[in-house]
Amino acid sequence: MLELTPRKLRLLDYYDDGEDARHFSFAIESPWVSDLQTIAGQFFMLALPGFGEAPFTYVSRPDSQGHFNALIRRTGALSNALFELSAGAVLGYRGPFGKGWPLFFSTHQVLVVAGGCGLAPLAGLLDEAASLQLPVHLRVIYGARRQATQVLGRERERWKQAMDFIETFDLAVAGQPQGSPLTHLAPLFAKQMPDAVLCCGPQALMQATADSCVSLGIPANKIWLSMERRMHCGVGLCGHCYIGASYACVDGPVYRYDRLQALQVLSCEHAPAG
Ligand SMILES: Cc1cc2nc3c(=O)[nH]c(=O)nc-3n(C[C@H](O)[C@H](O)[C@H](O)COP(=O)(O)OP(=O)(O)OC[C@H]3O[C@@H](n4cnc5c(N)ncnc54)[C@H](O)[C@@H]3O)c2cc1C
Ligand code: FES
Incomplete structure (x- = not known):
């Protein structure tokens, strides 16, 4: 089934990490099994009310609490608005999407x-x-x-x-x-x-x-x-x-x-x- 409706995502915390870039911690409300199966290199869609959606990659994959991190640059309307938010803000989330890095099963x-x-x-x-x-x-x-x-x-x-x-x-x-x-x-x-x-x-x-x-x-x-x-x-x-x-x-x-x-x-x- 195509995932088109954003789910609830809470902004937990953030810190500056590079010029015009910030390291964000998020929590997906009631994570799905598919969230826990995220592969490094896949991406999610982040929705901000009034600013639409944009794709970002996971720095760390969602854990069983739905917690994950992302590194986001301030580039335009959506990321500017994200940088103005405080911990506790509620956003929208869809994912994980796409194909990630290859899996290595041998040395x-x-x-x-x-x-x-x-x-x-x-x-x-x-x-x-x-x-x-x-x-x-x-x-x-x-x-x-x-x-x-x-x-x-x-x-x-x-x-x-x-x-x-x-x-x-x-x-x-x-x-x-x-x-x-x-x-x-x-x-x-x-x-x-x-x-x-x-x-x-x-x-x-x-x-x-x-x-x-x-x-x-x-x-x-x-x-x-x-x-x-x-x-x-x-x-x-x-x-x-x-x-x-x-x-x-x-x-x-x-x-x-x-x-x-x-x-x-x-x-x-x-x-x-x-
Ligand atoms: C699969 C994927 C993963 C991504 N992961 C990250 C990530 O982890 N961290 C991060 O900071 N950004 C990431 N990006 C880029 C991010 O999605 C865009 O910068 C996004 O447009 C930011 O939204 P905005 O409204 O702030 O800026 P916008 O107003 O949408 O764009 C700002 C400027 O960037 C240009 N732009 C926007 N998107 C793209 C694009 N895809 N290619 C080339 N130019 C573009 C616009 O033309 C404009 O000049 C990823 C993009 C993709 C496709
Ligand atoms: S983003 Fe719509 S087809 Fe890829």
Whole structure:
């Protein structure tokens, strides 16, 4: 059954987490079994009375109390209104929707490449790997313009204790690597070829990462990207989120790279940037 009517969601708490970004804690009233089965990388629709709905990803998946977290940037009308609310406010919720990151059932060397707020959809997966719930060895390259634009400060401190976590900056930051995440790919591949690559960030970064990984020997069917499109219904009805012949709200937002190539959205023919 298509979930079109928002359910009640309560804003529990929030704190600033990066420039113009906030970490929100929410509680779904009377969570459903499907909420507990959320996969990292899936998304939900957040409704604010008078401002409509917008899609956001889970930083942590709903627990048995319906509690979960999200990292939300202040970009337009809905997020501005959200930033004005106080704890206790009642909002609307639909989800979980779409396809999340692949599930790994055997030991895998996984490379994660994230840019800016693109770290948020990967957070659930990183937490599961850090707490040894997943049979994966993760290495992360996280690129940001500068320190102030980095997000998920508390989570990053935790992840750095549990995995190789490289931070890079477009602008010079004392004592930190400078440059695009792409500059780290070849050296990391030389140490250990990953079995799979997961990437989320600006589309230019994802395309260049995917193309570079292919040229370094990773098959396109071992690369996954999370694609952002405008979404209205979230359930494959309105047609706003099309990517080639697919709807990102249902067939994505996480796509395997070879499938995106088949949809003629991204292609290996683009020269790697960086
Ligand atoms: C699957 C998915 C997951 C997302 N997860 C998150 C998340 O975890 N955190 C977060 O902060 N944001 C996330 N977003 C983006 C978020 O949904 C948009 O920024 C949303 O439009 C904010 O609503 P608004 O009313 O505040 O801004 P709007 O007024 O809708 O938009 C502000 C500006 O952003 C542009 N814009 C809006 N949506 C998109 C889009 N999809 N692609 C390109 N440009 C767009 C608009 O043209 C406008 O210039 C996600 C989007 C998708 C599709
Ligand atoms: S958002 Fe309506 S079809 Fe995808």
